[in-house]
Amino acid sequence: MPARPADPSTTRLVPYITGREGEHPDLLASLHGTQGPDGRLQLAYRNEQNGDRDLRGVLWGRCSQNIGPDNLPTGRPRWRMVHPSRQRECMEQLRCQVCAQPARTDHGYLFLAGPHEAQPAGAGVRTAQPPVCVRHARTAAEQCPHLQSRPTVFLTQSAPLSGVIGTPYQYTHGGLHALPTDDREALPYGHPGLRWYLASQLVRRLRAYTVVSLDDLALARHRAGTPPQA
Numbered sequence: 770m771p772a773r774p775a776d777p778s779t780t781r782l783v784p785y786i787t788g789r790e791g792e793h794p795d796l797l798a799s800l801h802g803t804q805g806p807d808g809r810l811q812l813a814y815r816n817e818q819n820g821d822r823d824l825r826g827v828l829w830g831r832c833s834q835n836i837g838p839d840n841l842p843t844g845r846p847r848w849r850m851v852h853p854s855r856q857r858e859c860m861e862q863l864r865c866q867v868c869a870q871p872a873r874t875d876h877g878y879l880f881l882a883g884p885h886e887a888q889p890a891g892a893g894v895r896t897a898q899p900p901v902c903v904r905h906a907r908t909a910a911e912q913c914p915h916l917q918s919r920p921t922v923f924l925t926q927s928a929p930l931s932g933v934i935g936t937p938y939q940y941t942h943g944g945l946h947a948l949p950t951d952d953r954e955a956l957p958y959g960h961p962g963l964r965w966y967l968a969s970q971l972v973r974r975l976r977a978y979t980v981v982s983l984d985d986l987a988l989a990r991h992r993a994g995t996p997p998q999a
Contacts, residue, residue, distance in 0.1 A: 781912065782867065782905075782908055782912075783842075783846045784866050784867040784905075784908075784909065784912065785841075785842065785855055785859065785864075785865075785866060785867060785868060785869040786851050786852055786855045786856045786859055786866045786899060787842070787846045787847065787848065787850065787851070787852070788832075788846070788847040788850030788851060788852045789835045789842050789843065789844035789845065789846055789847060789852075790835075790844050790845040790846075790847060791833075791835050791844050792832055792833050792834055792835055792844070792847075792852060793832065793833050794830055794831065794832045795814075795830070795831035795832070797945065797947075799814055799815055799816070799831070800812060800813070800814060800815070800938070800945055800967070801813060801814075801815055801945065802940040802945065805964070809964070810940065810964075811828075811964040811965065812828050812938050812940075812945075812964065812965045812966065812967060813828065814828070814831070823857070823861075823933075823968070823971070825930075825958050826963075827933055827958070827963050827966065827968050828966070828967055828968065829853060829854075829857065829935075829967070829968045829969070830853050830935065830936075830967045830968065830969045832852060832853050832854060834852065834854065834855075842855070848912070851969075851970065853968070853969040853970065855869075856897070856899060856969075856970050856971065857968075857970075857971050859872075859899035859900070860897075860899045860930075860970075860971035860972075860973060861930075861971065863878060863899075863900055863928075864899065864900070865899070865900060865901050865902040865905055866898065866899035866900070866901055866909060867901060867902070867905035867908055867909055868902060868904070868905055870902060871902075872899075872900035872901060872902045874902075874903055874924075876924055876926075877924050877925050877926040877978075878900045878924070878925055878926075878928055879900055879901050879902070879903065879906055879922060879923070879924055879986070880894075880896050880898060880900050880901070880922075880923045880925060880928065880973075880975055880978075881898055881901060881906065881909055881910060881913070881916055881920040881921070881922055881923075882894065882896055882898065882916075882920060882921040882923065883915050883916060883920065883921065893974050893975065893976060894923060894974070894975040894978070895931055895932075895955060895972050895973070895974050895975070896972065896973060896975060897934055897955070897970040897971065897972050898913075900928075903986050906922065906983060906986050907983055907986075910983060920983070921980060922980065922981045922982060922983060922985075922986070923975050923978040923979070923980060923981075924978060924979045924980075924981050925975045925976065925977060925978035925979075926976075926977045926978070927975075927976040927977045927978075928973040928974065928975050928976065929973065929974055929976070930958070930971065930972070930973055930974075931955070931957055931958065931972050931973060931974040932955045932956050932957040932958050932960070932972045933955060933956060933958075933963070933966070933968035933969075933970065933971055933972060934952065934953070934954065934955050934956075934968070934969060934970040934972060935950075935956075935966050935967050935968040935969045935970070936948070936950055936966070936967045936969070937950055937962060937965055937966050937967075938965045938966070938967065939965065940965065955972045
């Protein structure tokens with residue numbers, strides 16, 4: 770599944786996970802509290818469908834998708850928005866966030882973080898940024914404001930799923946209410962608060978990694994004879 774070549778109004782390649790104009794989250798009215806499998810109340814959709822929950826039972830925010838005849842996202846990009854379903858797809862399947870192709874390299878997976886997020890040797894790193902393929906690592910770095918074109922590049926051999934980022938809800942006599950939250954704060958799988966949580970981004974924990982540079986990747990591509998980036 771190749772990435773759509775470019776935003777029609779610009780020359781920029783549009784990452785697969787980027788939200789598009791016309792894509793909207795489902796209404797609050799579609800949510801309610803219901804009895805879960807263990808008999809306790811939990812957050813749910815009134816007409817819950819397969820895929821609304823991930824494999825660990827966490828409820829995910831629904832968001833419409835603008836998909837073209839080639840099965841790729843279409844429409845003007847909303848550069849600071851990440852589509853929850855496409856982010857989840859790339860994280861679950863370890864696909865490149867730019868082109869949606871398998872991201873595995875000969876030496877592991879590449880994940881990008883902000884320029885000041887390097888960790889002490891052996892420390893675990895948690896990220897909601899899906900991996901990137903070697904071909905599109907620089908594109909992702911240049912187009913994400915958080916990375917400032919100077920990312921920390923992690924080459925990792927182990928990146929298990931660890932939790933989700935999203936919105937907590939409270940159920941009262943007045944109905945459901947979204948609670949304030951830090952949109953960078955992740956809840957780990959197994960946390961009791963996930964019963965009333967609507968996930969929007971999947972998080973992985975990077976282990977057994979090496980910090981490399983974009984220049985290292987460019988040199989490796991050159992030596993391998995990789996064709997120029999589309």
